[in-house]
Amino acid sequence: MLHIVNKSPFDRNSLESCLRLAKKGSAVLLIEDGVYGATKGSSVEVKVQGAMANLKVYALGADLQARGVADRVLDGVTVVDYGGFVDLVADHSNLQSWL
Amino acid sequence: MFTSSENIDPDDEGGVIKKFMFVNRKAPYGTIYALEGLEVVLISAAFEQDVSLAFVDDGVYELKKGQDTKALGQKNFSPTYRALEGYDIEKLYVERESMEIRGLSEDDLLVDVQIVSAAEMADLMVEQDVVISF
Amino acid sequence: MKIGVLVSEGPYTHQASDSAYNFVKAAIEKGHEIYRVFFYHDGVNNATRLTEPPRDDRNIVNRWSELSKQHNLDLVVCIAAAQRRGIMDANEAKRQGKDADNLAEGFRISGLGQLVEAGIQCDRLVTFGD
Numbered sequence: 001m002l003h004i005v006n007k008s009p010f011d012r013n014s015l016e017s018c019l020r021l022a023k024k025g026s027a028v029l030l031i032e033d034g035v036y037g038a039t040k041g042s043s044v045e046v047k048v049q050g051a052m053a054n055l056k057v058y059a060l061g062a063d064l065q066a067r068g069v070a071d072r073v074l075d076g077v078t079v080v081d082y083g084g085f086v087d088l089v090a091d092h093s094n095l096q097s098w099l
Numbered sequence: 100m101f102t103s104s105e106n107i108d109p110d111d112e113g114g115v116i117k118k119f120m121f122v123n124r125k126a127p128y129g130t131i132y133a134l135e136g137l138e139v140v141l142i143s144a145a146f147e148q149d150v151s152l153a154f155v156d157d158g159v160y161e162l163k164k165g166q167d168t169k170a171l172g173q174k175n176f177s178p179t180y181r182a183l184e185g186y187d188i189e190k191l192y193v194e195r196e197s198m199e200i201r202g203l204s205e206d207d208l209l210v211d212v213q214i215v216s217a218a219e220m221a222d223l224m225v226e227q228d229v230v231i232s233f
Numbered sequence: 234m235k236i237g238v239l240v241s242e243g244p245y246t247h248q249a250s251d252s253a254y255n256f257v258k259a260a261i262e263k264g265h266e267i268y269r270v271f272f273y274h275d276g277v278n279n280a281t282r283l284t285e286p287p288r289d290d291r292n293i294v295n296r297w298s299e300l301s302k303q304h305n306l307d308l309v310v311c312i313a314a315a316q317r318r319g320i321m322d323a324n325e326a327k328r329q330g331k332d333a334d335n336l337a338e339g340f341r342i343s344g345l346g347q348l349v350e351a352g353i354q355c356d357r358l359v360t361f362g363d
Contacts, residue, residue, distance in 0.1 A: 004359070017156050023224075083259050085256060089357050097360040099360070232362065
């Protein structure tokens, strides 16, 4: 399953709930304000790194760049463009958005 | 249920039955998502799909008994959850952790539900063909 | 692949409509079919003809109209959500006795069944919201 999270982990519990309910082997794509969850040095860094043991984490490059945080993406997070976003949707048999 | 602009015949879907899950994570009244989400669920009944509702995070508050909106002047739509059974929508899953951290128990809920763990909810979600989040 | 998109927020206030638009464009470029874009909740506000945003910024409504025209997209605005929020086509305005209509080009108003139908017919349904 592909999980799409669009809210900052400091604003909403969407990322937290997503990580709680995403099965091992799923993918999580961070878009919009959700990309802050993929940045180094924040209080969720450890949690996200821990989650990466079981989940593949992606972040949308355009949203990272817009927010000036493309230079501090967590190791292990794969940055994708909108084409990559589309591919992730196509490659996973189901998906859900965590708003 | 259908308006004059509705030109879909639910019987024309070619017999396809998909597993639809509607995920509710927002409390009622503060925003419209719970109400308008329910409107989608009701419409989905006509399409005879395999429908489940998941209540996670503040979505569990949608099912709280005793909602009284008179002083607010908003419509109390909570009875609609009880009407779902009449539309053959009976799979209502509520996440235990979401209830517990909000101090809610099964007795607080206005309708019969299945209370599931996070792991069980995760299993349910991953089985779905279509997940719509409100 | 047949892809359906649900846009649950209006233009500008949330990024949802922008993200959906960029996603739809990328999906088309990759050769996928966008079966329907369904606008629900405040998403119906993406269909107002009366928008006049600043010239130096993107015109969200117009670019949906243009994309719709260019690729023959099915942009559907939910009638119940639209009625609540005052988005009407000429027929609906007449039916409701209103003195104006405001539906932008390339959009059509229809029922929630169109969202469920998209879920049934599409391979993937992606939600963009708040």
